[in-house]
Amino acid sequence: MRYYDAPDSWSKETPPTHCKAVPMAYLDVMSFSYSARETLSRISSIQGNENRKNKWKEKAASIQKTIKDYLWIESKDACFDRDKYHRTLNVLIHNNLRAMYWNSFTDSMAQRFVTKHLLNPEEFWTYMPLPSVAVNDPLFRNIKTNNWSRQCEALTYQRAIRALENYNFDFLIPKLGEKLFQAIGDSCIFVQQYDPFTGAPSLISLDGLQDSYGPAMLSVMEYTSRMFGIHLEQNLVFWGTYGEYESSYEQIWGNHSFKIINSKINSHAYIDGKEVFQSGKNLKIITDLQGNLLYIKKLADNADLNNIKVY
Template sequence: MRSINEQELNHVRKMLERGIVQNEGTGLLHFTGYQNTTLYDWDQYFEGIVQLYAGWDTKYMINAIKIYLQYQEQNGFSKRAIQNGYSGEEDYEMVKPFLSQLVLLCYSKDGNLDWVDHEIFVRLGKSLDYWLFVRDENGNHLSKWRSSVETGMDDQHERGGVWKSDFCEGVDLNCYLYRECLAYAKVCEYKFEKILAQKYRKYAEERKTAVQTMWDEEDGFYYDRDERDGKSIKVKSISCLLPIWAGISEKDQVRRLVYEHILNPMEFWRPFPLPALAASEPGYSPVHLEGDIGCNWRANTWVPTNYMVMHGLMDYGYRDIAGFIAYKTKELILKSGDREYYLTETGEGTGLDPFWGWTLLGYFMEMEVEDNYNPMKIE
């Protein structure tokens, strides 16, 4: 098991220094892994973990939360991509439900939430409620994505749809919401709002139960659901492995996911696991297909999704498999450098070059397996 050394840690610190930019609308400094200075939603959470490993304080994470909340509309909506001087389709996409989880990450470093005043606290709740209720029109406790771009897995439109499709009840989204409800409940407790905390724990349990209805017993897999007809969207995406990470799956379900899918060389156990799509999918391609936009989430390996699955496997006792995923993820970086994502079949780096965003997590994964440490735990 390789662990991060001092030279690699210093490299990570130097890379992070490139990412400090100022948001024009608020004047606040924040971190971004992107040369175009865009503030992205779930990126902040995973990049925040790297910042803590680098010895940084929490100011850039806190500022990211404040920026999203200052852009918040009356109904709780905040756009997912906040870019200086930009306006476009992404303005209609909602910030992913990671804000309260990011608050807890800050708490893990600071030991207090003094900066969470009444306005911030209320706005965190409004952001979560937007997802829980505005995006759950049929009241089945499964919220929906607007498009594949909003999922963050930009070109997986066969499951998430194109711009403003509004039909995909995502397994990934509802796993995020389960954790976000638990995280906001913890924030409520820290702010002495015990009744409110109980309410959001109830919402979390409702999500957990609903995600389990997305399990396909015959295939041994979770599938997204089409809100329009209630049918499963039978696309095997890495996003549908996230009930393991969220702690929603039963042990027997995890066993099937591991042995029938994760370790299946015809699906996710490719030369550099884990691809964003199973190799059995028609859309498994190292390059964009017709109609694709954004980054490639097909025959490509991304560090943050490997990171989530790795921790889920650790939690369920599959430490050896988790360790191998960590090993192969680090191998990608050592082979091809700090890139936005990598070709699953060859390990070749692609996307932004260099990339100082969430890919840097790959330097720390083996260490976390070795130490049995999970910075994402919601106690």
């Protein structure tokens, strides 16, 4: 809806002309640009090239500053795109969360967007959270086919994990995971969109009925790994002990095995068959690849921080 008369796709080297809104100053593209520079800085650091690391870090900071100066509206606690005439497109969209996925927000921006908008049941924290457009926005549309103007997208659920982890909102991940598991249900309906008011899956796609959407399947796997399982990232291992569930989860990584066994009251973690720790529930425990404890995050208010034994 925000693009007005823009073409549905565009493959030419120059932007279209005579359109009402495009080309736009777009939060997504600017955030991706930030992320690319931040990633190059990290790669340079791994290579031991401090000059290149600092150069890309400065370039990333410059993009972040532009996002804040040009797209962030202080009085509204969110970013808004601008059209080709530099006019603000006053539509409250979930892409602020996607900017958090790209890590382009400052900590303050993320805190304000999450507390003011993301957790607002009148905007994004609906029965099934994360509609593409705030449900009280005039451009919110009740469209069941894939549109990004209304319903909760499986892609957004997948991106929300990294977005929330980047800014220490890990405790919200189980809340979203539980809702996604409920929407998919015992019959495992994997679609692009889910109704924000009922959680019902939208089976109708532009090409007919749909029930095999990859990002929905991947989202379930990722929420499972964060809540009850294991996630490996570079030299870190993330162990999940959420909820009063009984489960066993094993991740094979190269020649090594990482396994966590959850009961209703505690969890036991193993690397290559050797127990490295046991803990209470509702925690995200981060170790190195050898199982040395680095830090702990709460996944719920009743997290058991006192029942941890490291071997």
